[in-house]
Amino acid sequence: MATEKKKPKLIKTVDLFSRVISKVDDWSVKTEIEQLDFAQYMWSPTDKKILKDLLLNTKNQETKSLFLDLKFKAFVHSVIENGLNTDDMKLYQQFKHRLPLRALGLAYDQDDLVVSTASIDTKQPIRAGFYMLEVQIDSEVFRSKIPLNLLTGKSVSKQVKSIEELDEYISFPLHVQSGSLAKRLVRLNTDTVLSLELAEECRSEDLSLFRLIKVSKKFFISRIYKKLGKSMTLAQLNATSDSQFEDSWRDYTTVFRTDSNPTANYQEFIATQEKKAIPSTEHQLASLSKWLVKTGRVSPFPKS
């Protein structure tokens, strides 16, 4: 009976993301790309109902406390009733972090982390999907580049020795500037516990902000293209094939790997270039054999 009760909540959460949040994301991508002065987005009756159920539910303590701010409450009411427009988007950007995304399983923050001297891990597995990672570190000494690595549970304590392993070695390196918000996209193919690897000189208390926010695939792609310096029309964005997406994602991760962790590139070199350049043992023996004969040294070992 208890399981049956939980089910609708899960469905509602997925619905909220797929029907509402992702649409807001996609709509913002669309308006951004088309650079319209004014654009409007209206909710369908179903979406409107979901929003009302979730956001205006007075029984939920978390949302209830949010609406103590009357300005914010008015904004949410307006958005639900009138949809979104370009001007609202500016407000939306301002207010979006106050939406109860965490309670709905659409965002994770520092409260979802278990901090110990040895590691910083998420309390529970993060659901598969596309995310935007936001991190801020306030260390005592200013540093322009603080290396940071977000690792999937699978890759924690794992050493990379081949390109095959590298594919499994799902890490999301990022350089953070002291006191500044740093962002990057994170793609999780399976539900997984994440670990945050800070630079040796940073203490876990220095981590002043950690947020992992679920985003739509279209938003995800648009941010990849933005990082890669590619300008895309909406039609091109919509027409992105799976292979194009995979290629772009690889390019995107390479940018961060090269920036944050040159070793990762070296691992690729070892697994690809070096492996190819070294002949097989049979070839080595045959080659030496040929040269030994050619130079008149038949035996590689002296007679005892």
Add this chain to the structure above:
Amino acid sequence: MTITYCLPLLEQQLLTDRYLARVERVLRSITNQSVPFWHCHLVVRVDLVQAVSALVVKLVEESRAESSSLKAKLKSLAALGDPVTKGEPLAQVDDLGSRFVIHSTLNNTISGAAHLVATGAVKGLEKNGNTPWLVVLRDDTQLAAHATYSYLSTALQYADAKLIYGDHDRIDSFGLRHNPFFKPEFSLDLVYSQNYIGPIFAIQTQYLIALHQLNIESNQSFALAAILEVVRGVVAVHVDKKLPLDYRKHLLHVPSLLHHHELACAIERQDASSDSDALLLEAERSRGNLQLLKDHFDSLTSTSKNYVDLGVATIAANLDPLGATPVPVSSQIPAVATVSEVKPFVYRSIWSIPSDCPLVSLIIPTRNGYEILKACLDSILAKTTYTNYEILIVNNQTSCQNS
């Protein structure tokens, strides 16, 4: 023909499990060589002999399975009518233990260890007419599996080769490789400035014999001394001084990562010595290298009268020794006047100017850059002490009247 690895274990290291584990990794990298044409001589401090012997026995036992697979490969080559793989190699592969020799010593110099192995252990090879090649290893250096093959195949292909060096990188205690150091073709100028070749290379043993007198304790100094010894050897046999001397025929670069230096972990560093002691030791060793360079220049000057071919004008392009055609454009220039230390292990050699000064052309491309061009020319005219030079200004469609 084989490669002989000499592993001196002489430094005042405590016999800890960590130290033995490090030595084991080095030895394992030797037993894991892809081709079996090697011998390994361990020159070991007396109190370490027992532990090191036990380690070798353990490794030999473990590597039996690997040698069986290698033996099978050799058999298949022999079956194809390969002349090399018939006969004794099969037996040798099977008997890995005979390829490890442990020398107990009270002498704590690297040069002494190398001399011991170079003179004694490879006599058999000399009798057979094979050129003995030696690689002096360090207790923190792991060989790449193809290192023996690379050294041997280069030595066989290039009859004039006297020293062969490869690229290297760093390896951490988890086996993850970092910081590759891809080296250029041999450049004498660069070696005079800093030993970019590093401490590990294959060298013909004859060049190590003379180094015994020097009583060298550090790897850095031993490596530099050995390289300079080869350079002197090459200069000595270069009869016609008018002809250009191309060192790259004798000191060969293999463009492949042949060894991995292990990163000392923090605890080991703390164990070793304090920072100030380490700095003092580094400074002392750097001064040792400076003296080696000074002695080298003195030696060259005395043997070659006033002029020696220093090969400074040879093309320093990073050519593949396995097929590149070097184009030496060497010139005769005077011997070095002074050599000084810039910072530890980095030196500056200042050459005396020859009496018949060659013409030097200073080429300055410019376009509408009157102000900076004037500053540049004024500076050259005011500060240049060299007399035989010309200035060529390449004026690219300047519209400025002053220019």
